[in-house]
Every structure is written in structure tokens, then in C-alpha cells.
Amino acid sequence: MEITVLFFGLFAEAAGADKITLKGINDTDMLIQHLMDSYPSLWDKKYRIALNTRVVNGKTSLSEGDVVALLPPFAGG
Amino acid sequence: MEITVLFFGLFAEAAGADKITLKGINDTDMLIQHLMDSYPSLWDKKYRIALNTRVVNGKTSLSEGDVVALLPPFAGG
């Protein structure tokens, strides 16, 4: 099972990438744990998670082809 | 003692004048009575009175040279 992870703003800077693909990630908690391990500088950052363009809260299951976005605080306007 | 009376909007139309001068009018109550007698079509109209550009409420004394304006409802904006 493969998912796509999108990084924006300071997360893209910290990760050094806009987009990665990951395998074997079953839910958002597992994803976050994986990202924090891979990019330790993300630990203290505020974020929201969007699954296929919808914000999700709490542990959410992931399926093949899902697009998960890591969203730092918004600054529009 | 002479005062100037200014008419605006529908009062100017009803009075057929923008401005008149009157003598022997001591206060605003006397002025209104005089105007209603002179221009009967004003009786049922809403108005405010400004004395030297300030709105006044209730019976107010008038002095030589005062400018009294009869203000129909505002419609700015």
C-alpha cells in the first residue's frame, strides 16, 4: 500500500521536499511517528493534517493512493 | 430681531423657497407654529431642526441673526 505525503511551507523546508511516497503506513498516527523520526526538526511545530484535501482530526486509517498533506499554520490574507 | 430659515428637500419644495427671513420669532416653537400656518402641507411631515448647524430638541430661544434649518429625514449613502 502506497500513500503520497505533501509538505508545505516550513515543513517543505524542513523535509527538503514537497512530496514523498511511503509504503506500509496504515494510519495517520503511524505516519506522524514516521515523519518525526525522519525529520526531527518537525517535533515542535504546529500542524494540521489533510487527507485527500479534507482536514482530519485524531487517528485516521489510510488506504492505497491516499494523499496526506502536512499543513503548517495558515497565513492567508 | 431677524432670523433666517432654511428649507431643504421636500420642505423646500413645499415652501417654494430655499430660504426666508422672519422677524418677531422668539423661539423654535413659535417658528414651527408660524411655518405650519404659512405652509399647511408641512403639517404631516417628519423633521428635525438645526440652529446654526446644530440639531436642537424642544423649545429653544432664538437670537438676532440665527439661522434655523428645517431638515426632512436624511437619505445619505
Place this chain on the structure above:
Amino acid sequence: MTEKKKPNVFVEGAINPQFIADSIAKHSSKKGIGAHDIFLGQVRNDVLGDKEVKAIEYSTYQPMAEDILLEIREAAFREYNLVCMHIYHSIGRVDAGEICLFVFVSSKHRKDAFEACRSIVEKIKADVPIWGKEIFEDETSAWKENR
């Protein structure tokens, strides 16, 4: 300083969108501004009975209007944290679809601009001696009254 003298508010005829653009553009040098709120009043083609409003003919009692507008201006600067504000109102004939009122409020943060702009517009409608005669297609007319 410039806040204290009576500003020029009255414009003959409709307020041109180009004038609004020029006003906005002038504020690019005021780099402490973060938010502008602009209110525009536009003349509606209301139908009274079976007649449609084609234009409004505005008139004012100018010395009184200027005094009240200066009070409104000073109260806004006292009550809100504003960088600048401008008010323009048409005098004379303004056709339906055209702009007759332009209130432009600028502040560091959006809350002040929003609240001040709304408060100023309400006060203009309630307290400034301006009259509007609605002109119908057949050139008959009726005096408008703010609610």
C-alpha cells in the same frame, strides 16, 4: 494636523471606480497598513408602485454636513486604531448602478478597519443632512428616507 481640518467630502455626480482605484493605489506608501475596509453605496433601481428608480438627485446642507462629518471622523480616530480614513459622497444626480458613497478605512489590523467602517457608514446614514430625490423613468420623483 491633516485630521483636524474639514476634509472635502462632496463630489459632483457619481463616484468613479477610477477615483477609487487611485485612492487605493495612494496607500501603497503607507506600509504599516495591513487592512482596508471599503464601503460603497450604489444607487438601486428600486420599484415604487410600478415605476422604476432611474437616478437619485442628492442635496445637502453643506456647513452642517461638514461639521457632522468632522465629528464622525474624529470619533472614529478616538475609538479605533486607524491609520487613515476617507469619506466621499455624491451631490447632484447619480444614475442607478452608479456609486454615491465611498468610505475608505485603513488600519494595521482588520478588526479596527471593519468596525470603524461599519460605524462610520451607520453614522453617515443617521446623522448627516443629505437628501435624495428618487427620479423615475417618467421624470416624476419621490423623496427617499433612510431606514
Place this chain on the structure above:
Amino acid sequence: MTEKKKPNVFVEGAINPQFIADSIAKHSSKKGIGAHDIFLGQVRNDVLGDKEVKAIEYSTYQPMAEDILLEIREAAFREYNLVCMHIYHSIGRVDAGEICLFVFVSSKHRKDAFEACRSIVEKIKADVPIWGKEIFEDETSAWKENR
């Protein structure tokens, strides 16, 4: 109908006052409009530490932003009696003093325009995935965060 499809919101670079004037002018044919409320966001030259913001570089997650903006639009038409509304936001670099957000709400009566415009701006700030990187004079940068 036109209300249902995703409107074009994002503009490359600053929003030009001339574009705003043209938008206003287009509404003169909608003669049922009595009130417009326009909110403009302008980039501030805030000072962080001892460095002044020279520009903000905006980016977005466009498919999500467009979904949320469509929801904001539909909610505004449900909750308020509006004739029309338009939202434009800059993407890319916008210098201090320039316009980065243009929200334009039109209604028959002023209450709807005022309330809808403010509500829309608050929702854009809170819910639309847009990021802003403040660029200082020495070309260092910091990520902005809405309050």
C-alpha cells in the same frame, strides 16, 4: 449556476488597484445592488527583531484551498442575502504596501454586505491553506502565522 463552479481565486503577485476598479465598474449593470463591502489585505512592513519585512512570498495547497473557498462561498450565499461575491488572493511575491487579498461582497442592503464580508475574511484567514514567508531586507525569511 456560476455560483457552483470553482471560481478562480489565485492571482500571481500583487493585486492591482486597476483590477479592483474594473471589478467595481462591472457591477454598475447590477442595478439591484445597494451596498458593496470590499476588504483588502495589504502586506505590512512589520519589524521582527531589527529587521523589516520587505515582501511576503505566498504559497498554497491549491486543490484543498479551492474546495474550502467554494464552501466559504456557498455558506455566504446560504447565510446572507447577497447579489454576488468575489475573492482574490495573491500567490508568489507581494511587496510591503501592495495588496494580497481582495474580498468583494455586494448586496441589496448594507447589513448583508458588511456581515458576509467580515465572516468570509475570518474564514479565509482561519481555514484556507495559504502560507506566507516574510522576506526581510537582507533576504532572510520567517514563516508568518495568522492570529
